[in-house]
Every structure is written in C-alpha cells, then in structure tokens.
Amino acid sequence: MRKVQLSWGAAALLGAGLAVSGCGSKKPVEGYRSQAVDRGPITLSISATGTLEALVTVEIGSQLSGQITAIPVDFNQQVKVGQLLARLDPATFEARVRQARADLQARQAGVESAMAAVQKAEADFRRSQALVSSGFISDAGLDQVLAARDQASAALAVAKAQLTQTQAALASAETDLGRTEIRSPISGVVVGRFIDVGQTVAASFQAPVLFTIAQDLSKMRVELKVDEADIGQVREGASARFTVDAFPDRTFEAAVEQVRISPESAQNVVTYVVTLVTENGDRRLLPGMTANAEIIVDQRTDALRAPAQSIRFVPADKKIAAKAEALAKPLAPPQGTQVAGGGARAAAAAGGTAPGAGAQGGGGRGPGGALVQALALDDAQQRQMRTLMQQAFQGGGEGVDRRKLFENVLRKLEPSLRPDQKEKLAAFRAERAKEAAGGTRAAIVWRLVKGKVPEPVSVQVGLADSTGIELLGGAVKEGDELIISGPPAKGAPAAGAPRPPGGFGAR
Numbered sequence: 001m002r003k004v005q006l007s008w009g010a011a012a013l014l015g016a017g018l019a020v021s022g023c024g025s026k027k028p029v030e031g032y033r034s035q036a037v038d039r040g041p042i043t044l045s046i047s048a049t050g051t052l053e054a055l056v057t058v059e060i061g062s063q064l065s066g067q068i069t070a071i072p073v074d075f076n077q078q079v080k081v082g083q084l085l086a087r088l089d090p091a092t093f094e095a096r097v098r099q100a101r102a103d104l105q106a107r108q109a110g111v112e113s114a115m116a117a118v119q120k121a122e123a124d125f126r127r128s129q130a131l132v133s134s135g136f137i138s139d140a141g142l143d144q145v146l147a148a149r150d151q152a153s154a155a156l157a158v159a160k161a162q163l164t165q166t167q168a169a170l171a172s173a174e175t176d177l178g179r180t181e182i183r184s185p186i187s188g189v190v191v192g193r194f195i196d197v198g199q200t201v202a203a204s205f206q207a208p209v210l211f212t213i214a215q216d217l218s219k220m221r222v223e224l225k226v227d228e229a230d231i232g233q234v235r236e237g238a239s240a241r242f243t244v245d246a247f248p249d250r251t252f253e254a255a256v257e258q259v260r261i262s263p264e265s266a267q268n269v270v271t272y273v274v275t276l277v278t279e280n281g282d283r284r285l286l287p288g289m290t291a292n293a294e295i296i297v298d299q300r301t302d303a304l305r306a307p308a309q310s311i312r313f314v315p316a317d318k319k320i321a322a323k324a325e326a327l328a329k330p331l332a333p334p335q336g337t338q339v340a341g342g343g344a345r346a347a348a349a350a351g352g353t354a355p356g357a358g359a360q361g362g363g364g365r366g367p368g369g370a371l372v373q374a375l376a377l378d379d380a381q382q383r384q385m386r387t388l389m390q391q392a393f394q395g396g397g398e399g400v401d402r403r404k405l406f407e408n409v410l411r412k413l414e415p416s417l418r419p420d421q422k423e424k425l426a427a428f429r430a431e432r433a434k435e436a437a438g439g440t441r442a443a444i445v446w447r448l449v450k451g452k453v454p455e456p457v458s459v460q461v462g463l464a465d466s467t468g469i470e471l472l473g474g475a476v477k478e479g480d481e482l483i484i485s486g487p488p489a490k491g492a493p494a495a496g497a498p499r500p501p502g503g504f505g506a507r
Contacts, residue, residue: 031487034448035307037480042303042463042470045294046233048274050224052244052289054214055277058186061207064088064179067200073211075193079184085211086195088180097177100170107163114156121149188215191287217283222254222276222291225264229407231272233297234259240276242293247284254278256295268411298463305468306476309484311443311461315454316486324444324456371410374428375421381413388412440472446483447476454483 066088073085128145131137192212195201201208222242226234240254254276263270276293278285315321368389372382392405410425417425443461446454459474476482 032448032452032454032483033485034481034483035310037304037306037471037476037478037482038468039302039478040305040467041299041301042305042467043299043465044297044463045465046226046230046297048224048226048230048293048295050222050242050276050291050293052220052222052285052291053287054188054191054217055219055221056186056188056215057191057287058188058213058215059192059209060085060182060185060211060213061209062086062088062179062182062201062203063207064093064176065201065203066092066180068195068197071193071195071197073190073193075190077190078188079190079213080187081184083184084181085184085190086182088182088201090177090180093173093177093180096173097170100166100173104163104166104170107159107166111156111159111163114152114159117152118149118156121145121152125149182210184211184213186213186215188213189217214287217285217287218279218281220278220280220285220287221257222278222293224274224276224291224293224295225271226274226295227404227407228263228270228272229404231259231274234274234295239296240293241296242276242278242291244285244289244291246286246289252278252285252291254293269408300463300470303463304471304476304478306445306459306461306471306482307484308464308466308469310445310482311459311469313446313483313485315446315483320454323454324446327444327456327458368406371428375417375424377421381416384416385409385413445474445476448481448483454486 068086069089070087071085073079073083079085125145125148128137128142132139132142190211191214193210194208194212195210201210234256236256236259238256240256241251242254243251255278257275257277260273260275263272265271274295276291276295314324368385371377371385375381377385388409389406392409410429414422414425440460440462443459445457445459447457449455457475459476460472462470462472464470
C-alpha cells in the first residue's frame with residue numbers, strides 16, 4: 001500500500017476547498033446586532049463649561065501715591081475687617097497734617113482777635129449814643145461809630161469762615177494720613193498680591209490694584225456660558241453637577257443660582273451666562289478652575305430604556321423596511337394638514353429616518369433628511385446644506401454636541417431661505433426643542449423574533465441620554481432584543497454603521 005504525502009500548501013488548499021463546500025450548504029447568518037431593553041436612570045442634561053470663582057471677590061487699591069514701606073500679609077492668609085494689609089510712607093502726609101494744624105491755630109487766634117474788635121466797637125457805639133443826646137457828638141460822628149461796629153462784626157464772620165475752612169483742610173490731611181495704612185474692607189482670604197516692599201504706587205486717574213481678597217471660599221460660584229438653543233430649558237434652582245481637571249474622579253453637586261438675561265455674542269453665536277453655586281467646605285475647589293458642568297433638565301430614576309441606536313435603525317433591505325409602512329401611516333398627519341416640523345415628525349414616526357430619500361437628494365437618516373423634507377429645499381439649497389454639514393461635523397466624534405453643531409448649520413443656511421421656508425424652519429426648530437426637552441414622540445423600533453427575524457414595533461419615546469431612550473408606550477417589554485445594526489444591502493454600508501457627517505451618504 002502506497003503512502004501519499006501532501007505538502008503543507010496542498011493541505012491548506014484542500015482544507016479551504018472543504019470549508020467552502022461545507023459553508024455553501026448552510027444558510028447565511030443574518031448578522032443583526034441587538035441589545036436588550038432594560039430599566040435604569042435616564043437624565044436629560046445640558047453641557048457647558050465655565051470658571052470657578054468666589055461668591056464675593058474684592059480688588060483693593062490705593063487712593064494715594066507713595067512708596068510701600070510694609071506688607072504684613074501674604075498669599076492665602078486669612079484677614080479680618082480692618083486688618084492692616086500694607087503701609088505707604090507717611091512722611092509727606094504727616095507734614096501736611098502738621099501744617100494744617102498750625103493753620104488752624106492761626107485761624108483760631110484770628111477769630112479771637114475779631115471777637116475782641118467787635119466788643120470794642122459795640123462799647124464805642126453805646127458811649128456815642130449817650131453823648132449824642134447831650135450834644136457832645138454830632139449825628140455824623142455817631143454814624144462813623146456805627147459803621148466801625150458793623151465792620152468789626154463782618155471781620156468776625158470772615159475769621160470764623162476761615163477757621164471752618166482750615167478745620168476741613170486738617171480733616172482732609174488726617175484722612176490722607178490714615179489712607180497710608182491700607183486695610184481690608186472684608187473678612188476673607190488673600191488670593192492676589194501685586195506689590196512688594198519698596199515699590200512705588202502711582203495713583204492718578206485710576207487706583208492701582210494691590211490685593212485681591214475672596215470673602216468666603218466655603219461656597220463657590222461657577223459661571224457658565226449656555227447656548228441660546230438650550231437656555232430655554234434652564235431654570236433657577238435646577239440641580240447641576242460638574243467636574244474639574246484637578247479631581248477628574250470626583251463629581252461636585254451644585255444648583256442654578258441665576259440665569260442672566262444679558263446675551264453675549266461671539267462670531268454669530270449667542271450665549272447667556274448661567275451661574276451655579278456649590279458647597280466647598282473642604283476648600284478643595286480653587287478660584288480660576290475650569291468646570292465641565294451638566295445642568296439637569298429632567299430625569300427618571302427607573303425608566304424602561306431602549307438603546308438609543310434602536311430608534312435610528314432602518315433595515316437596508318427595502319422589503320424588510322416596508323414592513324414599517326403600515327405602522328408609520330397612522331402616525332402621519334392627515335393629507336393637507338400642516339404639522340409643526342412635519343419632516344421631523346414623519347422621520348420620528350419612521351424611527352428617526354426618512355427611508356426612500358437618496359443621499360444625493362439630501363434625504364437619509366438624521367436631522368439633515370428631516371430638514372430637507374420639512375423645508376422642501378431645492379437642489380441648490382441641498383448642496384449648500386451638505387457643504388455646511390460636512391464643514392460643521394468634520395472631525396466631530398464622541399463628546400461633541402451634535403445638536404449645537406446642527407443649529408449652527410441652520411443659522412448659516414437661514415439667509416438663503418425663502419420667507420415660507422423660514423416659517424417652516426421656525427416650526428422645525430420648535431419641534432426639535434420639544435424633542436430635546438423630553439417631549440413624547442412616536443418612533444419605530446425593530447425587535448428580533450426568534451433571534452433572527454426583524455419585526456417593526458410602534459413605540460412612544462421620551463427622555464434620552466447616552467445610556468438610552470425612555471419607552472413610554474408600545475408593545476415592548478423589559479428583556480426584548482431591539483436591533484441596533486444589521487447587514488448591509490449589496491454595495492451599501494451596514495445599517496447602523498458610522499455615516500459621513502450630517503447623515504448623508506458617501507459621495
């Protein structure tokens with residue numbers, strides 16, 4: 001019996017041939033990926049970045065010019081009201097006080113002299129009156145004595161006024177002398193010191209800042225800049241949380257203190273300042289730290305959750321996707337009825353997509369396709385929107401607020417719209433704002449039956465976050481497997497796979 005030896009290469013080819021022939025006899029695997037419906041918390045929040053600061057911060061300057069001779073305090077030192085912070089050289093101001101006191105003494109002597117002159121003139125007048133009745137002094141002589149008395153009284157009034165003026169000058173000189181000692185107006189912590197001993201302070205039209213004192217670091221304030229698209233959902237007293245780079249593993253709790261109505265505009269982006277207040281009993285938070293905050297708009301503690309990808313999924317196979325048409329029709333408005341953001345609602349009813357619209361026509365998944373339908377954009381407008389979307393979402397990955405980027409696209413597209421399209425755009429924005437605020441809306445999800453057959457299910461969804469989306473109604477229960485991605489059609493990317501920016505097909 002002959003033994004046949006095969007080389008490794010021949011053996012490999014033979015094994016591959018057997019594998020191919022064996023696979024050909026089996027049914028191909030569908031390739032759907034699914035995720036189970038579960039229960040858990042869902043939080044709708046607004047993200048923003050801001051800076052930590054003390055509740056009250058006072059900048060302390062000098063009203064006088066002079067050389068610094070002493071600084072008894074330093075950075076991080078606790079100070080009390082009236083405590084000495086710095087001292088200017090007082091020599092010049094002490095000399096002014098001495099001069100003012102000497103002037104005061106001279107004016108006081110002048111007042112006493114004027115009072116004596118008044119007394120003498122009054123006595124002369126009384127004697128002259130007695131002599132007039134005896135005929136020893138004429139009426140003209142009496143008039144001269146009367147005039148002298150009046151002049152003495154006027155001189156006394158002038159002397160008293162000069163005395164008052166000199167007293168004011170002395171008080172001013174003493175005040176300036178007191179200002180050579182710079183004292184703290186509040187109790188707090190020295191967080192800034194901008195002078196050294198021997199430095200000359202020049203106070204002219206603006207007082208130079210010498211110290212910065214934070215009144216109380218047991219509480220801190222965070223100033224956030226919130227986009228105008230989100231500001232309508234922020235309310236005073238709402239809960240918030242934030243992290244800082246110094247303590248990346250710790251989350252700090254806060255509350256919305258104030259929503260300032262003064263807008264700030266930069267590069268056509270309008271923001272509003274929202275302030276948060278947080279406890280800082282351990283003094284771990286420091287002024288100037290950057291805070292990455294989330295303002296809690298709404299939350300559920302034990303919601304029935306579906307994976308967020310499940311309402312965006314549409315089978316690539318048109319025959320399978322057609323199964324959802326019967327469920328989507330009752331959700332659509334009657335013919336001839338105008339629904340706010342109609343394209344958005346129709347897309348939501350079909351699981352957040354617009355099936356049947358080609359990539360070149362501006363349709364497809366996501367808000368881009370819904371916008372095309374809602375506004376009835378022409379070809380030129382669709383091309384412009386595609387360009388804006390690609391520019392806005394270029395390089396956008398996880399952590400990027402895509403809703404804000406899409407709002408920036410709408411701002412740039414709006415000038416090219418017709419008046420009727422602008423009205424539809426307002427309705428489209430209102431619908432998106434309602435959805436962002438957690439309003440109930442219809443959607444289509446696809447459930448796996450027996451592990452391999454996709455079945456469309458109409459549901460009502462509410463709040464959504466990174467963990468999932470809230471299910472408020474529909475024939476879906478905890479534990480059901482919902483499809484999040486599936487096999488592609490021939491020559492097309494897989495359903496649920498990453499797509500080019502803006503939701504358009506590859507070009």
